[in-house]
Amino acid sequence: MKRLVDTDLETKRLSVRDGFGLDSDLEVMAFAEPGEHVPEVDPNYRFDPDTTLAILAGFSCNRRVLIQGMHGTGKSTHIEQVAARLNWPCIRVNLDGHISRLDLVGRDAIVLRDGSQVTEFKEGILPWALQRPMALVLDEYDAGRPEVMFVLQRILERDGHFTLLDQNRVIAPHSGFRLFATANSVGLGDSSGLYYGVQRLNHAQLDRWNIVAALNYLSPEAEIEIVAVQVPELNHPEGRRLIAAMVEVAALTRAGFQSGDLSTLMSPRTLISWAENLRIFQSPARAFRYAFLNKCDASEQAVVAEYFQRCFDTELETAAAGPLPGHGGA
Helix, strand or coil: CEECCCCCCEEEEEEHHHHHCCCCCCEEEEECCCCCCCCCCCCCCCCCHHHHHHHHHHHHHCCCEEEECCCCCCHHHHHHHHHHHCCCCEEEEECCCCCCHHHHHEEEEEEEECCEEEEEEEECHHHHHHCCCCEEEEECHHHCCHHHHHHHCHHHCCCCCEEEHHHCEEECCCCCCEEEEEECCCCECCCCCCCCCCCECCHHHHCCCCEEEECCCCCHHHHHHHHHHHCHHHCCHHHHHHHHHHHHHHHHHHHHHHHCCCCCCCCHHHHHHHHHHHHHHCCHHHHHHHHCHHHCCHHHHHHHHHHHHHHHCCCCCCCCCCCCCCCCCC
């Protein structure tokens, strides 16, 4: 073991082949012990090989990695779970419309010192993370406000220094600092209508991302495994047959969305919610209504009901048609 530059944390080299089961000779640095900001390991998490390799390259070679994909595919969780296995501190910042430049950079604040009120500069999350062995994940990267995005321009370069104008100070990035981002689009805006609020990104900034990975929906077999692990009550032969039917419904909604029949679709997150609702309501139809059907436009619910009937061989009443059979309209 050796010490990481500028910190007392012990580090080690981890083989990607041994640690993640990937066919690669890449080795990545890992910390010997987990610290305060290291995510919790999910031992049942299933990694997508291509996305995992891209994230590991970011950690190993200090590359800036942007992961693009549909909602619910586990983009941020992928980064967290890789960081968890490397014992690498990791924090997520959601670039929603309320995150300002001052939140990232810092601002003057009034503090009490020796019984007197004084004005003191409080660092924002960006300079704070930049000076530590820290993986900073920018969620909803394509929803950030323009003035916020330009703050990131310089640090997107591998050794990009960050200038605090209010402090006349230039911050050099810590040798253990890593930068990741997740986005639903790839910077060209949203033509599907699913992701209201996303922005067209500056291509000079997009060009600074060294690695762009696409994480889309998994194979039906992989989705069945994920749901079975997340909802162990269904992890038996009969339960897996039920999950397979649920996954088939999800696949039909995605195909319907692509063909223009639906304006929304089922993500893996929605699929897991459906299975979890089933534990509560004991009815696939009722659990499906709460998890997905009620999110759909009334004019599209008949199409969704047809998908359900195809996979479960059971009629699914829509809200417009009346209550679910045998459930008193609840």
